[in-house]
Structure formats: structure tokens, C-alpha cells
Amino acid sequence: MSLVVASGLTVTLGSRIVLEGVDLSVAAGEMVTLLGPNGSGKTTLLRTLLGAIRPTAGCVVRPADLVVGYVPQRLAIDPNLPITVARFLDLPERTGSARKRAALARVGIDGLERRAMTELSGGQFQRALLARALLSEPQLLMLDEPTQGLDQIGKAVFYQLVDQVRRDTGCGVLMVSHDLHVVMSASDRVVCLNRSICCEGAPSQVASAPAYHALFGRDTQGALALYRHQHEQRHADPGRDIA
Amino acid sequence: MLDDFLVRATLAGVGVSLAAAPLGCFVVWRRMAYFGDATAHAAILGVALALTFEVSVFAGVVVVSLLMAATVAALSGRSFAMDTLLGVLAHSALAFGLVAMSFLPGVRMDLMGYLFGDILAVGRGDLLVIWGGATLVLTLLWFRWTRLLTATLNPDLAFASGVHPRVEQFLLTVGLAIVVAVALKVVGALLIASLLIIPAATARPLARDPEIMAAGAALVAIIATAGGLRAAYLFDTPTGPTIVALAAVLFALSSTVAACRRRL
Numbered sequence: 001m002s003l004v005v006a007s008g009l010t011v012t013l014g015s016r017i018v019l020e021g022v023d024l025s026v027a028a029g030e031m032v033t034l035l036g037p038n039g040s041g042k043t044t045l046l047r048t049l050l051g052a053i054r055p056t057a058g059c060v061v062r063p064a065d066l067v068v069g070y071v072p073q074r075l076a077i078d079p080n081l082p083i084t085v086a087r088f089l090d091l092p093e094r095t096g097s098a099r100k101r102a103a104l105a106r107v108g109i110d111g112l113e114r115r116a117m118t119e120l121s122g123g124q125f126q127r128a129l130l131a132r133a134l135l136s137e138p139q140l141l142m143l144d145e146p147t148q149g150l151d152q153i154g155k156a157v158f159y160q161l162v163d164q165v166r167r168d169t170g171c172g173v174l175m176v177s178h179d180l181h182v183v184m185s186a187s188d189r190v191v192c193l194n195r196s197i198c199c200e201g202a203p204s205q206v207a208s209a210p211a212y213h214a215l216f217g218r219d220t221q222g223a224l225a226l227y228r229h230q231h232e233q234r235h236a237d238p239g240r241d242i243a
Numbered sequence: 244m245l246d247d248f249l250v251r252a253t254l255a256g257v258g259v260s261l262a263a264a265p266l267g268c269f270v271v272w273r274r275m276a277y278f279g280d281a282t283a284h285a286a287i288l289g290v291a292l293a294l295t296f297e298v299s300v301f302a303g304v305v306v307v308s309l310l311m312a313a314t315v316a317a318l319s320g321r322s323f324a325m326d327t328l329l330g331v332l333a334h335s336a337l338a339f340g341l342v343a344m345s346f347l348p349g350v351r352m353d354l355m356g357y358l359f360g361d362i363l364a365v366g367r368g369d370l371l372v373i374w375g376g377a378t379l380v381l382t383l384l385w386f387r388w389t390r391l392l393t394a395t396l397n398p399d400l401a402f403a404s405g406v407h408p409r410v411e412q413f414l415l416t417v418g419l420a421i422v423v424a425v426a427l428k429v430v431g432a433l434l435i436a437s438l439l440i441i442p443a444a445t446a447r448p449l450a451r452d453p454e455i456m457a458a459g460a461a462l463v464a465i466i467a468t469a470g471g472l473r474a475a476y477l478f479d480t481p482t483g484p485t486i487v488a489l490a491a492v493l494f495a496l497s498s499t500v501a502a503c504r505r506r507l
């Protein structure tokens with residue numbers, strides 16, 4: 001069952017066509033990764049699926065009661081706005097302290113409830129964002145480059161966490177990422193975007209597609225190798241040996 | 244008890260403080276300080292129009308403030324940077340208001356009252372309007388609080404949770420127009436923005452959560468208005484400016500305390 005279906009999406013911002021004729025769907029339990037160079041419209045696509053941008057053409061179909069957990073690319077908290085982790089988790093709905101404690105423990109930052117959001121390290125901050133998104137028990141998790149600013153190990157551990165959440169809750173995941181090798185190992189489907197979709201499919205298919213190479217250059221040979229290596233070792237210790 | 248003008252003035256000040264301070268926190272968090280200024284300066288134009296057409300000053304100010312807010316919203320992001328746009332609109336509204344006032348016979352004497360407030364002249368009717376407006380704004384904030392906060396933190400986060408940032412922005416604007424209208428009598432058009440921003444800025448270093456900051460701001464505003472009234476009475480100084488001056492002193496104190504704490 002599809003959680004969200006976009007068909008023929010075209011988005012124009014100002015006079016620039018950012019997305020053109022994009023078809024995309026995410027099913028329950030599926031992990032889909034959006035790849036693409038800077039300015040290829042990845043964030044715009046996510047925001048259109050969220051309802052924050054109205055498409056110029058095409059449409060987004062999603063159940064009215066779909067619960068979305070969203071982790072934005074960047075969350076700049078105004079220094080004049082004091083907010084602790086616990087209060088942040090209570091947005092937009094208050095929840096019990098036991099649930100908050102459990103959510104923080106799940107993402108591996110237990111005991112930080114009283115810490116100010118601005119005092120968190122980059123990795124802790126991203127995990128707090130994920131914890132908040134998980135508290136609403138989302139059917140669809142949307143992550144926009146959630147590991148920006150994390151080191152390689154931090155990235156691998158973060159993606160492992162997302163993968164675990166998906167397995168536990170059966171939610172669909174739509175993720176934007178630049179971290180080719182780490183991401184590909186866990187994704188069911190990879191979608192390469194450059195204004196319109198230039199190729200999509202299973203990670204192994206996409207990694208050998210000419211369009212993908214045109215987009216990401218020669219380096220991706222390495223990514224492919226890593227992907228295969230990764231794939232074989234999946235059950236041993238996913239993600240970590242990449243670093 | 245309400246016969247005493249100082250009691251009436253204090254009640255008016257407390258009413259305005261309770262509404263302006265928490266709303267002022269949103270003005271600070273959303274970096275709308277200039278926006279507040281523009282809305283407040285438009286009040287003079289509202290007064291002039293209300294007097295011309297012989298409708299209530301409160302209604303005139305609310306309507307013109309809302310129109311100003313709508314104009315800013317419509318023009319923003321077009322050809323000028325926001326601060327330039329607001330600078331143009333805020334001072335033009337004030338200038339047009341003052342020009343319009345000059346056509347009205349007999350208003351010249353009251354002009355100072357509209358510019359700098361006339362809290363000592365608050366009557367029972369004014370008190371009713373002030374507390375009515377304050378209650379309206381507080382009710383709005385109470386029921387929309389987490390939605391407003393989510394939309395303030397990040398519009399996309401709000402969208403994902405089914406909160407419409409534009410709706411919340413609009414509600415804040417309405418609240419702002421009401422606060423401007425009720426605060427006009429207390430501190431006057433030129434100083435209204437200070438009642439929004441200074442208490443919030445004073446409470447910021449002492450708060451760890453948004454609710455604490457809003458409550459702290461309300462407390463600071465009440466101390467400033469009640470204390471400013473007393474001080475103005477004792478030293479025979481203009482009331483509105485004395486209230487704002489006291490608020491500024493409190494801001495300096497809280498900033499100093501915060502700076503010392505950081506050192507330690």
C-alpha cells in the first residue's frame with residue numbers, strides 16, 4: 001500500500017523550474033532514498049510532499065490521516081527562543097515524560113531532557129529531531145539530509161538507527177542523502193533526481209545505470225564496490241565497517 | 244476603588260502587560276521587531292481616520308494596523324529587503340497620520356497623548372476595552388500556544404504536523420493589532436513596540452523554556468508599568484516614557500546578571 005503518491009509533479013519557484021514531471025511513491029515499510037546534486041530539487045520535492053509547496057502541475061495523493069514524521073535539513077533555533085529537549089519533544093503535542101524518556105533512549109541520547117537544544121552537539125541535535133519525529137508514531141518518516149555535519153561513524157550509526165526504526169514500526173522512509181555508500185546499503189529503492197527523475201531502482205541497478213554515472217562521475221565506482229562489500233556483510237555489522 | 248485614577252492606571256497597565264509581554268515573545272522569536280513598530284506607528288493614522296469618521300478609536304486602530312500588516316505581508320519578498328520596506332511603511336504611516344491629524348480641529352492638544360500615552364486619563368470605559376482586548380489576546384495565545392510555537396520554530400516542521408504556518412502568522416498579526424490598539428492609551432504609538440520587546444528580551448537570559456520566558460516577560464512588564472506609574476507620580480515625569488525607561492533598566496539588570504553568570 002502506498003503512503004504517498006506523487007504524479008507528474010512540476011514545481012516552479014519564481015521563474016525557475018525546480019521539478020518537472022516527477023512521479024514518486026513510497027509504500028509502507030519501504031526505504032526510498034533520493035539522490036541528486038545540489039540544487040536538483042530534492043528538498044523541494046520533500047516539501048511539496050509535505051504540503052509546504054503547492055505544485056504548479058501534477059498532484060500529491062496521501063491519506064488524510066497520514067502521520068508524517070519529518071526531520072528537516074537544518075533547524076536553526078533562534079538564540080532568543082529558549083527551549084529544552086523535553087519541551088521540543090512536546091511539539092506540537094504534549095506527551096508523557098515516560099514516552100519522552102523512551103524516545104530519547106531509542107535514539108541513544110537518554111537523560112538529556114533538561115538540556116537546552118542549543119547546547120546539544122551536532123549528532124545529539126539530529127537524534128533529538130529524530131526522537132521528536134518518532135514520538136508521533138509516524139507511518140511515513142521523511143528525512144532531509146539528516147546526517148549533515150556528522151562524521152562517518154556518526155552517519156553510519158544514524159542510518160542504522162533509521163533502518164532499525166523502520167523494521168520495528170513498519171513505517172515507510174523517504175530520505176534525501178548525499179552519503180552514497182552508506183545510504184545505498186539500507187535502501188530498497190534509490191531515486192536519482194535532477195529536476196526530473198533520471199533513474200531509479202534497486203541500489204545495485206542504479207549504481208550501474210549510465211544516468212547515475214553521468215550525475216555523480218567516476219567516483220561512484222568506489223561507492224558501488226563499497227556497496228557490494230557492505231551488502232555481503234550486512235548481517236555481521238551493518239554500516240560500521242564503512243567508516 | 245476604581246474612582247482613584249492611579250488604581251485605574253495601574254489596572255490598565257497590568258492588563259496591557261499581560262497581553263503585550265507573551266505576544267512580544269513571539270515578536271522577538273520571529274524577528275518581527277520592526278514589524279511591531281510599523282503596526283504601532285500605523286495606529287496614529289488609525290486614530291486620525293477614526294476621529295474623522297467618528298467611529299471608535301479602538302476599531303480604527305485595529306483596522307488600520309491590520310491593513311498595515313496585510314500590506315507588509317503582500318509587499319514582502321518582492322523588490323525590497325524587509326527592513327527597508329518596514330522602514331518606509333512605518334514612518335510613512337506615522338507621517339500620514341500626523342498630517343491627517345492636523346486637519347482635525349481641536350485634536351492637536353490630544354496628539355501628545357496618542358504619541359506618548361495618557362495612562363493617567365484612563366476611564367472606566369477604557370479599562371473595559373483594555374481588559375477585553377487583553378483577554379482576547381491571552382485566550383488566543385492560550386489555545387494556539389503549541390501551534391504558534393511549532394510554526395515559529397520551523398514552518399516545514401509545522402506543515403508535517405498539520406499546522407498551517409500562514410494561519411498562525413495571521414493570528415499573531417491580529418493579536419498584534421489588538422495589543423497596539425489597547426496599548427495606545429498606556430504608552431502611546433511611539434513606545435508600544437518597546438512594551439512588546441523589552442520585557443521579552445529581559446526575560447530571555449533567565450528562562451530555559453518558552454513558557455517561562457513568556458511568564459517572566461509578563462512579570463517584567465507588570466513591574467515596569469506599575470513601578471513606572473509610581474515613579475512618574477513621585478518625580479512628576481511623563482508616565483509612558485517613565486514606564487519604558489524602567490523596563491529598560493530591568494533589561495540592563497537582567498543582561499548584567501546573565502553576563503556575570505556566564506563568567507563564573
